[in-house]
Amino acid sequence: MLIITRRPGEKVMLGDDIVIEVIEVSGSSVRIGIAAPRSIPVYREELWRAVKDENEAAAKAKADLPQDLPVKN
Amino acid sequence: MTTETITLESTRFGTLEIPYEAVVEFPNGLIGLGGRRYALLARSEDATFVWLHSLEDPDLALPLTNPWRFFTTYEVELADDEAERIGVDDSDDTAVYVTVRAGEVLEDFSANLRAPILIAQGAGHQVINQAPDAPVRAPLFAENAPEVAA
Numbered sequence: 647m648l649i650i651t652r653r654p655g656e657k658v659m660l661g662d663d664i665v666i667e668v669i670e671v672s673g674s675s676v677r678i679g680i681a682a683p684r685s686i687p688v689y690r691e692e693l694w695r696a697v698k699d700e701n702e703a704a705a706k707a708k709a710d711l712p713q714d715l716p717v718k719n
Numbered sequence: 720m721t722t723e724t725i726t727l728e729s730t731r732f733g734t735l736e737i738p739y740e741a742v743v744e745f746p747n748g749l750i751g752l753g754g755r756r757y758a759l760l761a762r763s764e765d766a767t768f769v770w771l772h773s774l775e776d777p778d779l780a781l782p783l784t785n786p787w788r789f790f791t792t793y794e795v796e797l798a799d800d801e802a803e804r805i806g807v808d809d810s811d812d813t814a815v816y817v818t819v820r821a822g823e824v825l826e827d828f829s830a831n832l833r834a835p836i837l838i839a840q841g842a843g844h845q846v847i848n849q850a851p852d853a854p855v856r857a858p859l860f861a862e863n864a865p866e867v868a869a
Binding site: 700 | 731732746747749750751752762766767768779780781782800801803804818819820821825831833834845847855856
């Protein structure tokens with residue numbers, strides 16, 4: 647992993663189009679700003695991982711799913 | 720031959736000829752799974768579960784369901800930048816599905832209400848739902864649901 651030291655107001659470029667800016671450092675929190683082309687989705691990692699886990703779990707389903715199911719109220 | 724078809728190879732369902740209208744392009748793939756070209760497969764118009772099947776990987780397929788079939792008050796709220804990214808307004812011709820985690824028994828079935836899949840005009844996007852009360856693992860059936868028939 648590339649590790650760079652930056653101060654508030656300083657930025658990092660990912661390629662030509664993605665800008666990561668350190669906005670503010672306060673105690674153990676860092677506020678960062680991300681400017682990316684609209685076509686690139688940005689996720690908090692823990693949510694991305696939770697969704698990835700659910701997608702992978704869903705993809706394990708076998709072909710013979712039950713049909714004609716009772717519906718929850 | 721009136722309808723253009725495309726061949727789908729599936730480890731689950733064998734080789735299928737499907738109508739071209741069933742193809743859904745995902746410009747950003749599914750979150751964490753990738754894949755760009757999928758097809759929507761349904762046994763019948765009224766099927767509880769439909770399959771989002773990869774056209775690139777014969778083994779990759781996810782069961783989906785219509786969330787309102789199980790969660791009548793379900794809502795999807797998109798952040799403005801996400802709505803802009805996928806170019807969907809709240810129009811009626813957007814189909815909404817949620818992925819289904821299947822289990823051995825019905826009580827173990829759940830749906831991911833946090834990351835629904837929106838499909839409009841042959842393009843699909845898995846999005847983050849900003850609405851409160853949208854868990855990634857919402858049980859589909861009540862506690863006393865009958866067991867899955869073998």
